[in-house]
Amino acid sequence: MPSIRFRLNGVATEIVADPASPLLSILRGELGLTGAHFGCGSGECGACRVIVGDRAVTSCDTPLWSVAGKDVTTLEGLGNPERPHPLQRAFIAEQAMQCGYCISGVMMSAAALLMQNKRPSEAEVRSALDRNLCRCGAQNRMVRAVLTAAEEMDAP
Known part of the structure; x- marks a missing residue:
């Protein structure tokens, strides 16, 4: 099997695996990173979102x-826990989660948005999070959390 090299969370990583393997199965099964969750398996729910480059992908x-x-x-x-990202702090402060299943995907979508747009409008945040399914009803708090994080990250 071929070797695939990429940078994972800032660290050079090399994986020997079937190149057609889903990234999610490599992250969870081979590398033990369980933040991205398996939801629908077809890219529809957003629970498995990660950032590739500066884009959130399923x-x-x-x-x-x-x-x-x-x-x-x-x-x-x-x-x-020692140095949480502003999004993580804001989601906790706004109590922007309930069951937690969708949150990692939501945060990754939000982080990608903030990489591309430091001061998004509420409508831009809602659009960026639109493809992340959440059944708990915490969407308004999630939007507030992203806007709060954006303010913190943009502050001098």
Whole structure:
């Protein structure tokens, strides 16, 4: 089997696997990163979103070969308990989650948005999160959390 090289959460990574393997199965099964969740398996729910380059993608339908030579960021790469990312702090402060299943995908969509647009409008945030399914009803709090994080990240 061929070797695929990419940067994962800022670290050079090399995986020997079937290039057609879904990125999600490599992240969870081979690398032990469980932040991205398996939801629908067809790229529709957003629970498995990660950032490739500066775009949020569904990792369940992203083949491993397509990330060769690229930067991949998972929820684990955003922050940690000692130094949480502004999005993580804002989601906690706004109580913008309930069951938590969709949250990693939502945060990755939001992080990709903030990489591309430091001061998004509410409508832009809603649009960026639109493809992340959440059944808990915390969407308004999620939008507030993203806007709060954007303010913090843009502050001098």
